[in-house]
Amino acid sequence: MDIYGIIFYAFILCLGTTIGSFLNVVIYRFNTGMRFDEGRSMCFSCSKKLEWYELIPLVSFIIQLGRCRKCKSRIAWQYPIVELLTAIVFLLTTYHLGTMYSFDSSVFVMYLVGYMFLWSLCVVMAVYDIRHKMIPSLFVYLSIALAFVLRVVSGAPLTNILIGIVAVALPLWLLYFLSKEKWMGFGDVLIAILMGTVLGFSKGLAALMISFWIGAIYGIVVMLIGKLKNKRTLSLKSALPFGPFLLIALFMVYLFNWTLPIIIEWFA
Ligand SMILES: [Zn+2]
Numbered sequence: 001m002d003i004y005g006i007i008f009y010a011f012i013l014c015l016g017t018t019i020g021s022f023l024n025v026v027i028y029r030f031n032t033g034m035r036f037d038e039g040r041s042m043c044f045s046c047s048k049k050l051e052w053y054e055l056i057p058l059v060s061f062i063i064q065l066g067r068c069r070k071c072k073s074r075i076a077w078q079y080p081i082v083e084l085l086t087a088i089v090f091l092l093t094t095y096h097l098g099t100m101y102s103f104d105s106s107v108f109v110m111y112l113v114g115y116m117f118l119w120s121l122c123v124v125m126a127v128y129d130i131r132h133k134m135i136p137s138l139f140v141y142l143s144i145a146l147a148f149v150l151r152v153v154s155g156a157p158l159t160n161i162l163i164g165i166v167a168v169a170l171p172l173w174l175l176y177f178l179s180k181e182k183w184m185g186f187g188d189v190l191i192a193i194l195m196g197t198v199l200g201f202s203k204g205l206a207a208l209m210i211s212f213w214i215g216a217i218y219g220i221v222v223m224l225i226g227k228l229k230n231k232r233t234l235s236l237k238s239a240l241p242f243g244p245f246l247l248i249a250l251f252m253v254y255l256f257n258w259t260l261p262i263i264i265e266w267f268a
Helices: 003-029 059-063 078-098 106-132 137-153 158-178 186-228 243-256 260-265
Strands: none
Touching: 003 078, 003 106, 059 078, 078 106, 078 243, 106 137, 106 186, 106 243, 137 158, 137 186, 158 186, 186 243, 186 260
């Protein structure tokens, strides 16, 4: 990689942590009646308004060892995790698109901006689902619309997109419908529609299978930990918000281009 490549990746790293910092605000303030652009950020414990040097993504958290400078109360781990996660997702997306297009082409810039928007929405949905056990429909509809535009622009035939949506969303809709929302929420069905839109038929079904595996592995780990702590294990739905698993699988398959035949071959 030449010097310009290094500078570009460094820029994407800074951009990712900064956007991640904004996504934290969106996650905390959505549905609370607070505006996203209103007021400066402050400490939740002592209400101290934060100075600019206390608002540098990741860096401030590390320098202050995760505590407020005034009252020394702990800053939530969600802040640095979402900032770091967003940066990693942006860097991987840049690398992935860089294998297909040259950094100075306008197509590259268009896809990079489009997918950074899309994955930002996905980060918000995943973290929101973990916190509140639900996914706001607004974010899903926005991401589906954006994904649809990106796919149409990339030249995917409309029938392919629609077949992908039906193939991926139908199994989850059946689980949702037959279990009367016990196994699946409607938010999960909407995420499956997003999956089908972004990935199409073959990669979409591969992502769906991977999300079930991730969910199963997570479920087993949670049950084992519950056993160890001698707690009553949680019921399936309360223990497993499924949205994050779907979104992790979606991003993994986007990066690695795993299709259904590839997934089946792993077991053949
Ligand atoms: Zn404080």
